Amino acid sequence: CISKSPLVRDPYEKRYVYVRDSQVPFAGEGLWAKTDIKATQVCSLFNGVRQHHLWGSTAMPDNQAWSDYRIGCDKDLDLDIQQAHMSTHKYRATLAHKTCHSFTPNCHFAQFWHPRFGLIMSIVADRDIQAGEEIFVSYNYVMAQAPDWYREQWFRHTREELEWSEQQIYSWACRMYKLNGRTVVITPPSRDSNRFQACGICHDHVGQEDYSLRCKECETWYHMSCTGIEVA
Numbered sequence: 001c002i003s004k005s006p007l008v009r010d011p012y013e014k015r016y017v018y019v020r021d022s023q024v025p026f027a028g029e030g031l032w033a034k035t036d037i038k039a040t041q042v043c044s045l046f047n048g049v050r051q052h053h054l055w056g057s058t059a060m061p062d063n064q065a066w067s068d069y070r071i072g073c074d075k076d077l078d079l080d081i082q083q084a085h086m087s088t089h090k091y092r093a094t095l096a097h098k099t100c101h102s103f104t105p106n107c108h109f110a111q112f113w114h115p116r117f118g119l120i121m122s123i124v125a126d127r128d129i130q131a132g133e134e135i136f137v138s139y140n141y142v143m144a145q146a147p148d149w150y151r152e153q154w155f156r157h158t159r160e161e162l163e164w165s166e167q168q169i170y171s172w173a174c175r176m177y178k179l180n181g182r183t184v185v186i187t188p189p190s191r192d193s194n195r196f197q198a199c200g201i202c203h204d205h206v207g208q209e210d211y212s213l214r215c216k217e218c219e220t221w222y223h224m225s226c227t228g229i230e231v232a
Helices: 011-016 146-159 166-180
Strands: 017-021 029-033 041-045 049-051 070-076 077-080 106-114 118-125 134-137 210-214 221-223
Touching: 011 041, 017 118, 029 041, 070 106, 077 118, 106 134, 106 166, 146 166
Parallel strands: none
Antiparallel strands: 017 029, 029 134, 041 118, 049 077, 070 077, 106 118, 210 221
16 A cells, blocks of 8 residues: 555645646656755655565565666665556655656655655755756666666767767667676667668668678678678
């Protein structure tokens, strides 16, 4: 049970934040500051269904189905917002689950002891936030397990904001593989970008991670798999 009173709002949170459509395209609802919020101040609260890790037990395996809302609260405890609680018409006792993701956030997650819910998570301001400003956090997903939208946003961030080269992006993906043994699928740049290198046969992007060759005469790149040439 997420709460015995799922529609009763927290009075502190009610004073500082509200929910309306996010400014992020296709993101749905977001969390917004109702009044000015100071740096280091708690903005919002994240309560959820408690999911305990039973280490070494086969009764509750740790490979649970993916949830965009699941967040680690303690070493042995996750909090999750399930399908039935996503709408504020069904659950609004806490609202931090409505906060949208950004790789340049203005807030971060932190543990919080709440008199009503016990140990939960909260969202804390990294800087002063003005009334009417949207609140963002980084979801900190493991990239190899993250949903497509998160990976796409990350690679857009590396190209447009961090201005990494395609070689730097590929090197980063290799480091991630060495760290956790999981492959990060690199999202290709958009077709109208000068980074996009079209294969001369299939016209899809030829990335740093692809086996490929380039024609010496016309300098067109080709996927090896498209040419039919077998790699010894």
